[in-house]
């Protein structure tokens with residue numbers, strides 16, 4: 001399998017085992033959803049993949065990409081990003097004063113890095129052409145070209161989420177992690193986001209989604225993992241997982 005392989009992952013906070021011996025595959029070319037009630041450990045697992053948190057045990061491995069198998073465990077977030085992992089947060093973290101294009105360009109520049117010396121000397125960046133091309137391609141892909149020059153802070157939430165996704169995509173990742181991308185979106189925006197996410201998976205990205213919105217998960221995910229109290233209780237097609245007794249108990253009353 002190429003994608004992200006999680007094995008025996010464990011993370012404790014004092015007496016709480018937030019992630020308890022989790023195995024999970026995020027294959028390339030598919031959307032994998034991680035679902036479960038508040039406090040299940042989804043965000044902790046997500047952060048152990050990005051490197052924003054450090055697992056106490058287990059491994060996270062990137063399979064494919066620049067190297068055949070790269071152990072991500074132990075690497076800081078920027079090294080994981082450079083290896084091909086990109087993510088978006090539940091809380092939107094755009095530069096409000098920068099335009100849509102500038103925000104996306106940040107992602108493209110992070111990926112390519114800028115030769116330190118030319119930056120310090122104020123010389124033209126030799127990679128600027130590639131950054132510009134990537135930014136234009138991402139704007140086009142997400143239908144944001146007409147908004148390229150609009151300050152991100154002026155956009156409605158749904159569009160901001162697309163810009164954040166654009167910034168992640170501009171890094172040309174192998175694996176993409178999305179933390180509650182549908183939160184705060186209306187039905188039309190959710191449908192549009194679902195289309196974009198499906199198309200990205202069809203292009204070969206390995207996508208991991210932490211999500212509460214059942215409808216979105218059902219439409220977009222190939223496989224869902226149900227996590228409760230740090231453990232994966234079951235996994236399978238989203239319909240099958242949501243139809244299970246344990247999921248029905250959790251999601252009853254939710255949309």
Ligand SMILES: Nc1ncnc2c1ncn2[C@@H]1O[C@H](COP(=O)(O)OP(=O)(O)OP(=O)(O)O)[C@@H](O)[C@H]1O
Nearest residue numbers: 013016017018036037038039040041042043044045
């Ligand atoms: N930094 C921390 N320090 C102490 N406990 C933590 C920390 N982060 C998470 N926890 C605990 O770990 C458990 C899992 O939390 P986590 O945020 O990963 O769950 P979640 O499934 O993402 O929940 P939600 O859907 O509400 O975001 C919870 O009991 C939480 O209180």
